[in-house]
Amino acid sequence: MKVIIDRRPIWVIVLVRSLRPIFFLALGFIFWYLINIPTPSGLTIQGQRALALFVVCLILWVTDALPLAITSLMAIVMVPLLGVMDKKAAYALFGNEAVFFILGAFILSAAVMHSGLASRIAVLIMDRFGNTPKGLLASIFLLAAVLSFFMSEHAVAAMLFPIVLEIAKGLNLKPGKSNYAKSLFLALAWGCVIGGVATFLGGARVPLAAGMLKEATGITIGFFEYTMVVFPTVVILLFIGYIGLTRFFPQDIQDIHLAKDVFARKIKGLGKMGYTEYAVGILMLITISSWLLFSRMAGIANIAIIAVVALFVLKLVRWKDIEEYVNWGIILMYGGAITLGAAMEKSGAAAWLANTVIGDWANSPVLVIAVFSLLTILLTEGMSNAAVIAILLPVSIGMAGRFNLDPQIITYAIAIPAGLAFCFPMSTPANAIAVSSGYITARDMAKAGIVMMITAWIVFNIMAKVYWPILGIKI
Amino acid sequence: MKKTKTYLHNPGYLKIDLMLCGIRLNENAVKSLGIDLSTGYTGITGGLDIILPYKTWVNAPFLEDFAKNSPYELIQKDGKAFIKREGESVKVKIIPKPDFYKLKTTTGIPLSKIGNMHGSYVAITPDTRCEFFNMNIECRYCAGNFNSKGGVVYSVEEVLETVEAAYKEGKAEIVYLSIGFSETPDGGIEFLKPYIKAIKKHFNTIVAVEALPPKENKFIDETYAVGADSVLYNMEIFDEKLFKEICPGRDELIGRNRYINALKYAAKVFPNGTVASNLIVGLEPAESTMRGIDFLTDLGVVPILPIYRPVSSVKLLSYKIPSLDEIAPVYKHLYHAVKKNRINMNWVRDISVITTPIEAMFFTGDMSRFKTMMHKFYKSKLGLKTVWGLSTLRRKLRVREVGEG
Numbered sequence: 096m097k098v099i100i101d102r103r104p105i106w107v108i109v110l111v112r113s114l115r116p117i118f119f120l121a122l123g124f125i126f127w128y129l130i131n132i133p134t135p136s137g138l139t140i141q142g143q144r145a146l147a148l149f150v151v152c153l154i155l156w157v158t159d160a161l162p163l164a165i166t167s168l169m170a171i172v173m174v175p176l177l178g179v180m181d182k183k184a185a186y187a188l189f190g191n192e193a194v195f196f197i198l199g200a201f202i203l204s205a206a207v208m209h210s211g212l213a214s215r216i217a218v219l220i221m222d223r224f225g226n227t228p229k230g231l232l233a234s235i236f237l238l239a240a241v242l243s244f245f246m247s248e249h250a251v252a253a254m255l256f257p258i259v260l261e262i263a264k265g266l267n268l269k270p271g272k273s274n275y276a277k278s279l280f281l282a283l284a285w286g287c288v289i290g291g292v293a294t295f296l297g298g299a300r301v302p303l304a305a306g307m308l309k310e311a312t313g314i315t316i317g318f319f320e321y322t323m324v325v326f327p328t329v330v331i332l333l334f335i336g337y338i339g340l341t342r343f344f345p346q347d348i349q350d351i352h353l354a355k356d357v358f359a360r361k362i363k364g365l366g367k368m369g370y371t372e373y374a375v376g377i378l379m380l381i382t383i384s385s386w387l388l389f390s391r392m393a394g395i396a397n398i399a400i401i402a403v404v405a406l407f408v409l410k411l412v413r414w415k416d417i418e419e420y421v422n423w424g425i426i427l428m429y430g431g432a433i434t435l436g437a438a439m440e441k442s443g444a445a446a447w448l449a450n451t452v453i454g455d456w457a458n459s460p461v462l463v464i465a466v467f468s469l470l471t472i473l474l475t476e477g478m479s480n481a482a483v484i485a486i487l488l489p490v491s492i493g494m495a496g497r498f499n500l501d502p503q504i505i506t507y508a509i510a511i512p513a514g515l516a517f518c519f520p521m522s523t524p525a526n527a528i529a530v531s532s533g534y535i536t537a538r539d540m541a542k543a544g545i546v547m548m549i550t551a552w553i554v555f556n557i558m559a560k561v562y563w564p565i566l567g568i569k570i
Numbered sequence: 571m572k573k574t575k576t577y578l579h580n581p582g583y584l585k586i587d588l589m590l591c592g593i594r595l596n597e598n599a600v601k602s603l604g605i606d607l608s609t610g611y612t613g614i615t616g617g618l619d620i621i622l623p624y625k626t627w628v629n630a631p632f633l634e635d636f637a638k639n640s641p642y643e644l645i646q647k648d649g650k651a652f653i654k655r656e657g658e659s660v661k662v663k664i665i666p667k668p669d670f671y672k673l674k675t676t677t678g679i680p681l682s683k684i685g686n687m688h689g690s691y692v693a694i695t696p697d698t699r700c701e702f703f704n705m706n707i708e709c710r711y712c713a714g715n716f717n718s719k720g721g722v723v724y725s726v727e728e729v730l731e732t733v734e735a736a737y738k739e740g741k742a743e744i745v746y747l748s749i750g751f752s753e754t755p756d757g758g759i760e761f762l763k764p765y766i767k768a769i770k771k772h773f774n775t776i777v778a779v780e781a782l783p784p785k786e787n788k789f790i791d792e793t794y795a796v797g798a799d800s801v802l803y804n805m806e807i808f809d810e811k812l813f814k815e816i817c818p819g820r821d822e823l824i825g826r827n828r829y830i831n832a833l834k835y836a837a838k839v840f841p842n843g844t845v846a847s848n849l850i851v852g853l854e855p856a857e858s859t860m861r862g863i864d865f866l867t868d869l870g871v872v873p874i875l876p877i878y879r880p881v882s883s884v885k886l887l888s889y890k891i892p893s894l895d896e897i898a899p900v901y902k903h904l905y906h907a908v909k910k911n912r913i914n915m916n917w918v919r920d921i922s923v924i925t926t927p928i929e930a931m932f933f934t935g936d937m938s939r940f941k942t943m944m945h946k947f948y949k950s951k952l953g954l955k956t957v958w959g960l961s962t963l964r965r966k967l968r969v970r971e972v973g974e975g
């Protein structure tokens with residue numbers, strides 16, 4: 096632990112410190128007020144209470160005044176306490192398939208990382224394709240993206256970061272000055288961000304959205320189905336992203352033979368591929384194929400958990416190794432978000448809210464999708480993408496009914512843009528990791544990121560209008 | 571004005587004169603006042619603790635040879651103690667050595683070896699070693715011989731037992747921890763940390779820490795964060811040349827500039843009036859000490875002006891004890907400088923071996939401050955508790971712990 100002494104005038108500190116109690120008091124008052132005002136017409140008393148709880152959670156999620164997971168746990172407790180749902184039903188929602196899928200995916204991703212397979216693949220690919228500055232940039236960008244198809248994008252960013260850092264140092268690039276270094280780190284971040292939306296595995300937010308949809312409407316989205324919908328968008332964004340990287344940061348280096356030395360050292364350090372790497376690799380292949388082929392039949396969570404069991408049966412990993420990789424907080428957060436989403440939906444609060452807030456001016460399905468995807472992509476730049484889903488999805492599902500819109504479509508309109516956080520370090524861990532290198536500043540990231548964010552939103556909406564109907568998804 | 575009148579009836583003058591000249595003890599007085607001279611009266615601060623008027627503590631030597639010729643004598647009248655000089659006397663209170671000096675820790679160490687009472691301070695040096703002695707660059711006035719063989723390290727438990735005994739007896743109000751030089755970048759604070767934490771955990775007390783300036787300021791932050799309410803980095807000598815000569819270790823291995831920078835930084839971290847530095851009176855010309863006072867007070871640091879009383883083992887044998895008339899202007903200057911810079915004077919209090927800045931007010935002839943309600947409140951037990959409470963609250967508000975990186 097590092098100690099920091101706050102040397103501001105004591106009255107400033109007291110004022111700042113007292114903001115927290117004042118904030119919670121105000122929050123308590125808002126909650127009390129929303130519960131006690133006369134129930135608006137069209138809303139049930141349960142709906143009113145669910146809405147009051149939703150507003151409180153929304154404020155807490157947006158402000159981060161409490162850890163996301165704790166807000167979610169509070170939501171689980173409050174739903175039955177407020178009489179919105181039966182106790183048993185509320186807690187049962189925590190056992191949602193999405194939660195267990197996320198747990199399984201975390202463990203599998205941890206095993207891949209721990210076995211060393213992921214870094215081996217990364218170094219070999221960079222060594223194979225990174226012969227020119229452009230080749231190396233493209234291989235980092237695509238590698239980050241492709242790996243994020245199969246494992247958590249945060250884990251991919253954390254894994255690739257030390258390698259990219261070593262490359263930057265090996266090439267003697269100047270932190271904060273070298274354009275090439277900026278593009279390398281941004282390639283790492285953007286690769287993870289874009290790749291992370293491609294499947295259920297990249298960012299656990301997609302399963303969350305799928306879970307919330309299922310609890311609210313009974314509709315399921317399969318692993319393959321989702322990938323089909325999003326994949327062309329991902330490919331286009333990767334293409335535009337690469338162009339953007341080279342345009343925003345014109346290459347200022349010609350020779351990268353020094354990077355080759357880094358790879359040679361790394362490859363030597365890895366030694367030959369061992370049993371664990373082979374076994375984990377094969378198991379991952381089987382698991383991903385099963386998700387693609389049998390997810391509707393067998394259920395994505397079941398496949399994930401069976402794969403996890405296999406990991407331990409084959410002694411490929413120990414529990415101790417797994418524990419540090421699994422983000423338990425996110426699992427709790429998802430459980431709570433799903434419960435709250437279901438409470439909003441079942442009590443009719445979601446539909447009422449959607450109608451009241453944007454019902455009057457969002458008068459066509461296309462506009463609804465455009466508005467929600469825009470809201471999502473803007474919000475996700477400033478807050479946790481899972482929180483964005485937890486806030487917007489219940490409302491948007493409520494909205495779907497009004498336009499006879501398939502709730503599945505609205506789920507895509509939220510789940511996909513929620514992952515596309517390009518602008519700031521706080522938007523997503525991959526960005527934060529890139530900026531922490533010192534080679535790229537938050538300002539550089541924001542400049543390029545804003546353009547990329549707008550482009551991504553436009554591409555997404557064009558694809559929704561043009562490509563989705565080809566798959567039979569009509570807006 | 572006759573000197574006797576000035577010296578005897580002004581607690582500031584009297585305190586310093588007693589420290590310089592010592593006091594003669596009348597045997598009958600010792601007996602009838604019930605003073606037990608068998609324990610605790612040896613060593614550098616082993617004099618008699620006396621409370622003069624205005625609750626001014628002094629530690630007056632009486633065993634040393636020079637004390638035999640002191641103009642002051644302790645007498646008793648009707649069971650009360652008086653200090654007499656040239657036919658005039660002033661009523662005082664004798665503070666017997668604490669009873670806990672006779673106790674031992676569970677490990678068998680006499681508590682008097684670990685903790686020394688100086689007024690309301692219990693002073694403890696948990697590690698008595700100082701590596702300057704190993705390198706022959708110890709401070710030339712230093713009376714210890716704390717090389718790695720001669721030094722002792724007391725455990726946290728032993729120190730806690732000592733503090734507990736001092737508190738139980740109602741003697742201690744402030745714990746003063748000190749440490750000698752060791753070749754670590756932290757100035758000794760890493761070593762003292764567990765002691766400070768343990769004392770803070772068990773007692774609602776103020777802890778003052780005397781250490782060497784650390785190499786990096788982050789250790790000063792840690793000193794405050796861990797629970798030290800006050801910190802002392804003692805320059806001892808302000809004059810650059812004399813500093814080199816008299817404190818060769820401090821000069822070579824720490825450097826005068828680092829003292830200044832560390833004090834400057836600490837004054838921004840710790841509360842007003844809690845960062846202090848000793849300037850030994852008499853080891854450099856009075857003008858130089860006064861320049862030091864001005865410099866330190868400008869930084870927001872409280873200069874503490876101990877008077878040097880040499881013992882035969884030290885290397886400063888050519889030293890000539892200054893007269894009270896020579897040093898009185900220095901104390902007067904101290905009071906004005908501290909006041910001018912609006913440094914809180916209430917932290918350094920009730921200590922018998924040095925003259926506190928507030929006591930320096932006696933040299934201005936103005937005693938009004940000692941009569942104010944505020945001063946009386948600060949001096950009271952409730953005042954001390956309030957100071958402790960505010961200091962703890964301030965730390966709670968100011969200190970933030972963040973993950974590394």
Ligand code: SF4
Pocket residue numbers: 700701702703707708709712713714716749750751
């Ligand atoms: S730092 Fe100087 S005064 Fe302190 S113990 Fe060492 S030699 Fe003695």
